[in-house]
Amino acid sequence: MTIMFLNYEKCALCGEKNEVIMLGSSNTFGGSPDLDTRPAEMLRSTINVWIHICSSCGFCAPDISKRIEKSSELVRTDLYQQQLNSTEFPKLANAFLCYSLIQENAGDYAGAGWSCVHASWVCDDTNSEEAAQKCRKKAIGLFQKAKENSQVIDEEASTAEILIIDLLRRSRQFELALKTCDENLKKNPEKSILDVLKYEKILIKNKDSACHTIEEATKRTKSQSKAGEKA
């Protein structure tokens, strides 16, 4: 069961008292995460409460009562306000993209990349394919910047690598996706990672930019090894 509750957050930038919905608890009993780490249901569908928007100044963050470095200047810029009100993306995706701008402005490139990934999931849910691809391309650029600044994208380095490969594949940058996938295959990864990389390679070669799960990758290997046993 997912538990949500109503709360109030006083905006750290303008002082506006906002009614917000908070996530109490959820679960992922619905199955396997996607290749890009998107969780299964029921957590999957709680994405609309992961970010809050101040109704007065437009500050977007998971907790708008906490100030983020240099954010008060940024929310007043045209760049920020244009993103907040962009008709190119769903409203919720704009909130994640605005939060990404705030994180990038504060030097948190890894966090900013993740917010773009979250924005891409919102676009997926509304079948906004072009918008989703734009979010994924932004995420790749930010993760690149994170790497250059020695920031941790994910505690598991291999998860971060698979995420980047998947972002490349899903934004139809197949050539670069294949190159990155091959580079990671050369590192002699452990079995669970190897399965996912091999599956990514098949998807990339098929120019498949759709959403796929980790479970599909492991099932595929299992059925292959069974076939091998019979042979």
Ligand SMILES: [Zn+2]
């Ligand atoms: Zn505000």
